[in-house]
Amino acid sequence: MNIILSTIDAISNWARSNSLWPLTFATSCCGIEMMSVSASDYDIARFGSEVFRASPRQADLLIIAGTITHKMAPLLLKLYEQMPELKYVIAMGACACSGGMFKNDSYSVVYGADKIIPVDIYLPMCPPKPEALIDAIRKLQSEIKKESLTTRKELIAKHKSKLKIQDDLDILIQEDVNIFKMGI
Amino acid sequence: MIKSFIYPIKELIKGLLTVLKNGFKEKVTLEYPEKKKVLNNNFRGKIKYDKTKCIKCKICQKVCPAKGTIEINETFKIDYSQCIFCANCVEFCPKGALTITKEYELATNNKNELIFNEGIN
Amino acid sequence: MSIFHLIFVEYLLKLNIPEWLIFMLWQIIYFIFISLLMILAVLFLVLFERKYLAFFTRRKGPNRVGLYGCLQTVADGIKILFKENIMPKNADKFIYFVAPIIVFAPILTVYSLIPFSSDINSYKSDIGILLFMAILSLPIAGVLFAGYSSRNKYSLIGGMRSCIQAISSEIPIFLTLAGIVILTGSMNLSEIVKAQHSFSQWNIFPSILGFIIFFICSLITLNRIPFDFPEAESELVAGYNSEYSGMKFAMFFLGEYALTFIFSAYAATLFLGGYNSPFGFYIADLFDLTLITGEIIRNIEQFFWLILKTFFLILIIMWIRAAYPRFKTEKALELCWYIFIPLAIFNLFVLCIVQYFRGSL
Numbered sequence: 001m002n003i004i005l006s007t008i009d010a011i012s013n014w015a016r017s018n019s020l021w022p023l024t025f026a027t028s029c030c031g032i033e034m035m036s037v038s039a040s041d042y043d044i045a046r047f048g049s050e051v052f053r054a055s056p057r058q059a060d061l062l063i064i065a066g067t068i069t070h071k072m073a074p075l076l077l078k079l080y081e082q083m084p085e086l087k088y089v090i091a092m093g094a095c096a097c098s099g100g101m102f103k104n105d106s107y108s109v110v111y112g113a114d115k116i117i118p119v120d121i122y123l124p125m126c127p128p129k130p131e132a133l134i135d136a137i138r139k140l141q142s143e144i145k146k147e148s149l150t151t152r153k154e155l156i157a158k159h160k161s162k163l164k165i166q167d168d169l170d171i172l173i174q175e176d177v178n179i180f181k182m183g184i
Numbered sequence: 185m186i187k188s189f190i191y192p193i194k195e196l197i198k199g200l201l202t203v204l205k206n207g208f209k210e211k212v213t214l215e216y217p218e219k220k221k222v223l224n225n226n227f228r229g230k231i232k233y234d235k236t237k238c239i240k241c242k243i244c245q246k247v248c249p250a251k252g253t254i255e256i257n258e259t260f261k262i263d264y265s266q267c268i269f270c271a272n273c274v275e276f277c278p279k280g281a282l283t284i285t286k287e288y289e290l291a292t293n294n295k296n297e298l299i300f301n302e303g304i305n
Numbered sequence: 306m307s308i309f310h311l312i313f314v315e316y317l318l319k320l321n322i323p324e325w326l327i328f329m330l331w332q333i334i335y336f337i338f339i340s341l342l343m344i345l346a347v348l349f350l351v352l353f354e355r356k357y358l359a360f361f362t363r364r365k366g367p368n369r370v371g372l373y374g375c376l377q378t379v380a381d382g383i384k385i386l387f388k389e390n391i392m393p394k395n396a397d398k399f400i401y402f403v404a405p406i407i408v409f410a411p412i413l414t415v416y417s418l419i420p421f422s423s424d425i426n427s428y429k430s431d432i433g434i435l436l437f438m439a440i441l442s443l444p445i446a447g448v449l450f451a452g453y454s455s456r457n458k459y460s461l462i463g464g465m466r467s468c469i470q471a472i473s474s475e476i477p478i479f480l481t482l483a484g485i486v487i488l489t490g491s492m493n494l495s496e497i498v499k500a501q502h503s504f505s506q507w508n509i510f511p512s513i514l515g516f517i518i519f520f521i522c523s524l525i526t527l528n529r530i531p532f533d534f535p536e537a538e539s540e541l542v543a544g545y546n547s548e549y550s551g552m553k554f555a556m557f558f559l560g561e562y563a564l565t566f567i568f569s570a571y572a573a574t575l576f577l578g579g580y581n582s583p584f585g586f587y588i589a590d591l592f593d594l595t596l597i598t599g600e601i602i603r604n605i606e607q608f609f610w611l612i613l614k615t616f617f618l619i620l621i622i623m624w625i626r627a628a629y630p631r632f633k634t635e636k637a638l639e640l641c642w643y644i645f646i647p648l649a650i651f652n653l654f655v656l657c658i659v660q661y662f663r664g665s666l
Contacts, residue, residue, distance in 0.1 A: 015383035018370045024538070043213040043364040045355060048377050055543035057391060057550040060384070084550045085389035090291075094250070097265040097295070101250035112265075114295070123291040124298055126268035134216050136291035143293060196629075203361050203628040213365040 009148050016060070016086065017144040020049045020137065023059035025079060028066030030093040030127040042130040047137060056082040061140070063133075064119075067095040067102065068110045080117045085156055088144070090136050091119045094126040101126070118159055223286050228271045230287040233260055237281035238304055244273035244282060256304070264290060264298040307424035308600040335427040339416040346566045347559045352378045354562075354623055361627040388551040393455055396548070400454035405549070405556035407447030411440045412563045419570050420495040422580045422607035424600070433494035434482050437571060438475065441526075444560065445471040448535065448545050451557070455548035463544030466634060467528060467535035473641040474525035480649035481515040481522075484656040485575050488512065498579030509576040511659045514652045516576045518645050520618075523568045525637060528561065529622055531629040532637050565619060573614035580607035 026034055037044045044050050053059040056079045068076055080087070091113050094100030099111035113119060120143060123136040147155060214221060238260065245254045250268050255261045274282045292298060310331060317327045352367065352375065359366030367374030392401060418437050420426035430436050445468055452464020486492055488508055489500040501507050509516050525532045536544035546557045573579065589603040632640075 011383060012387050015380040016387060018377070018380040019384045040212045040362050040364050041214060042216060043359070043366075045359055045364060045366050046213070046215070046369050046374075048367050048370055048374075048380065050355070053543065054538040055547040057548060058543065058546075058554050060388075082391075084391050086387070094266055094268055097298070098263070100266055101268045103266055104251045119295075121291050121293055122265060122295050122298060124264045124267065125288060125290060128290075129288050131216050131220065132288050132291060135289045138217065139291050139293065200624060200628050204624070206363060207361045209363055211365055212363045215365075 005148075005150065012149065013145045013147055017141040018048050019051075020047075020061040020088065020140070021051045021053050021059050022049055022061045022063050023056055023079065023083070024052045024054050025062060025076075026065040027068065027072055028095070030065035030096070033127045033130050033133060034063055034065045034092065037130045037133050042134060044134065044137070047134070047141070049137060056080075057084060059083055060087055061137075062087065062089045062117075063092050064089065064096040064113045065092045067100070068113050068116070069108050070110060071108075073110050073116055076113070077116055085159075086152075087159060088121075088140055089113075089117060089119045090121045090123060090133075090140060092123045092133060092136070093128060094124055097122045097124050227286055227288075228269045228284050230264070230285050230290065231262060231267075231271070231274065232283045232285050233262070233300070233302055234281045234283070235260065235302055235304055237279045239279055239281075240304055241278065243276050243278065247272045247276045258303070260302050260304055262300045264300065265295055307426075308597065308604070309424055312597065332427075335417065338425075339427070340413065342421075343413060343416055343563050343566075347562045348378045348382070350562045350566060350619065351381070354626075357620075357623050358627055361624075382555070385551060385555045390551040390553065391548075393457070393548050395456045397454035397456070400450045401548075402553075404447045404451035404454060405553045405560075407450060408444045408560045409447075409556045409563075411443040412560050412567065415440050415567055416563075418494060419567065419574060420498055420579060421570075421611055422604040423495075424604050425608060426495055429493060429495050432492045434486065434492045434497075434575075437494075438479065438482070441564075442471065442475065444564070451549065452545040455545075457548050459541040459543075459547050460545050463535040463541045463547070466541075467545060469634075469638065470525050470528070470532065470534065473638050474522040477518050477641060477645035477649045478522045478526070480646065480653060481512070481519045482575070484512050484515045484649075484653050487653070487656050487660055494574055494579075498574060498581060501578040502581055503585050504578070504583050507576065507578045512576070512652060512656055514648060514655070516572075518649050518652065519572060519576070520621075522641065522645060523572065524622065524625070525641065527565055527568055527622075529565065530626040531632050533631060534634045534637070537631060565622065566615065569615045569618035569622070570611065572618055573611060577614045577618075579614075580611040582606065582610050 026032075036042060038050050038052065049061065056062075060083070062080060062083065064076070080089070091097050095102065095109065096113045096119075099106075099109055102109040103111050110116065121136050121140050123132060125132060128136075240256060242256050245256055248254050249270060249272060250266050253263050253266045253268075254273060271284050274284055290298065313331060313334075314327055317330070318324075355377070356366040356374070358364075367377040370377045370380050392398065415437055417427040418430065418433055418440075420429075448467045449464045452460040452462070452467070455461075485497065485508055488511060489497045491497060491500070497508075528535050535541075536546075541547070546554055549557060587603050587606050589599045589606060592599075594602065
């Protein structure tokens with residue numbers, strides 16, 4: 001029984017890690033680096049993830065490329081919720097990791113995308129080099145290869161978004177605004 | 185009238201041929217994880233901290249444009265998840281305790297790994 | 306009767322199997338052959354397109370999964386199997402469920418109409434040309450259903466666009482098909498192929514205009530770039546399939562590629578001589594072979610020629626994809642109604658004159 005399960009695990013992990021289809025989602029300057037990753041010089045197609053899907057229903061990987069403002073936060077949450085299960089998130093750039101240079105300094109920016117949705121891989125720098133994004137995707141692939149179908153439920157539970165409704169987002173905004181006021 | 189009909193067809197065929205000509209040129213893709221691009225000397229990567237040279241003057245903390253990236257209390261703390269790699273701190277350091285390296289592969293699954301913490305003499 | 310059928314029946318009759326069972330088994334074998342052909346063609350085409358586009362943009366394309374990336378589409382397929390199926394809350398559930406099947410099933414049916422060689426042809430219909438186009442107008446209904454039932458404005462607009470496109474492109478296609486019927490005097494696809502037995506007899510030479518019209522109009526029907534308005538990413542998120550995920554999306558995706566393959570095979574059958582060798586002879590004819598082995602080798606050779614011609618057309622379709630940006634919707638419709646229909650009628654006149662002189666010679 002264990003042998004069967006482990007082979008199925010191996011096959012599914014191999015398939016899922018080798019065809020991560022990213023969602024076309026770029027909010028600011030990191031998006032330019034994300035585009036150049038799929039262009040000739042770096043060519044993400046080598047790893048099978050050049051299929052940028054426009055619809056979240058068909059995507060597996062959400063690359064948060066850029067600043068998440070309070071106005072964008074509900075949309076990000078919605079897009080993440082619309083993706084089918086076993087979805088992965090890469091927070092690309094300092095703004096998506098922690099708010100970056102806007103942290104403690106801005107009233108309109110969410111201080112880190114992980115306040116809204118769970119993030120698998122953090123990729124700092126402002127903006128990261130295209131090579132660094134490929135490196136992040138490779139690290140995500142090696143993470144996926146450790147997964148198992150028996151713990152699939154836990155995985156899904158781990159990937160549940162942290163906020164559910166609009167009210168929660170309002171609370172989040174209020175928190176960030178309070179931090180900002182304290183900074184002043 | 186015939187000219188206006190033929191012109192676009194000529195241009196369309198020209199476009200097809202241009203694309204085809206491109207295909208037979210040498211491939212420009214770099215096989216990234218095996219081969220890496222030679223970085224420019226101006227490239228700013230991870231910051232290296234030398235604790236023997238540091239005099240705890242806190243200038244780096246003051247000049248940092250991203251508030252709260254560098255904190256000097258008992259330890260020298262730099263948060264790479266927030267750092268924008270402008271190397272202002274390196275520029276302003278009076279004793280040369282901070283230097284730039286060319287390391288850029290900082291992706292990690294644990295956010296705490298990005299916080300660099302080292303004691304000061 | 307085909308040689309394969311004769312061998313099959315003879316072998317099974319020796320085993321004392323009743324005739325009706327043999328008849329059924331023969332149909333099942335054909336079905337397996339056709340589905341295998343389709344799946345292989347689709348798996349190969351998806352990978353091929355990714356590699357081919359990489360070739361044009363000086364990239365390398367998928368090369369990490371398997372040898373030179375040959376397992377990339379297999380990985381994609383398995384991943385889609387493991388994905389969650391999402392049904393929108395307000396969707397029209399029955400139609401939403403049925404739409405991908407309506408798209409996929411007619412395409413599978415249509416594979417049986419094409420004569421892949423002189424003996425591999427499961428259904429020799431006397432109205433093959435019409436039947437092909439008639440069955441292929443069903444997937445458009447499926448696309449429209451998909452657009453309507455997901456209750457998403459982008460899907461709806463995508464479905465409508467696909468429908469409009471198909472209607473306006475099918476009229477010039479039918480006019481060029483009429484030209485083929487005039488040239489060969491038959492609507493049976495295998496008869497049409499037999500009429501083009503030598504290189505000079507290929508239908509493309511008298512009706513080069515018809516071939517160009519057919520080719521561009523089939524691009525419009527297939528929703529390929531530069532006519533991919535139903536899936537225009539910058540205008541409609543992903544068009545009619547923007548609410549579909551998992552296996553249902555895969556059916557749309559694979560259906561599109563299967564349709565590309567079969568349309569190219571159809572064009573090759575009608576205009577490029579079908580399974581006929583362009584040199585006028587087969588390798589099997591050069592050697593002294595027994596009747597049965599000779600027939601089998603010749604059939605394989607004919608199959609090879611048809612696939613070669615089909616791939617030649619697919620190469621051009623993908624080349625066009627790499628080169629051109631997207632059209633405007635109304636411009637493409639103008640192209641169909643104002644330019645292609647008059648041209649197709651002109652083409653019909655030319656073919657009538659050609660046929661008149663051919664008959665008198």
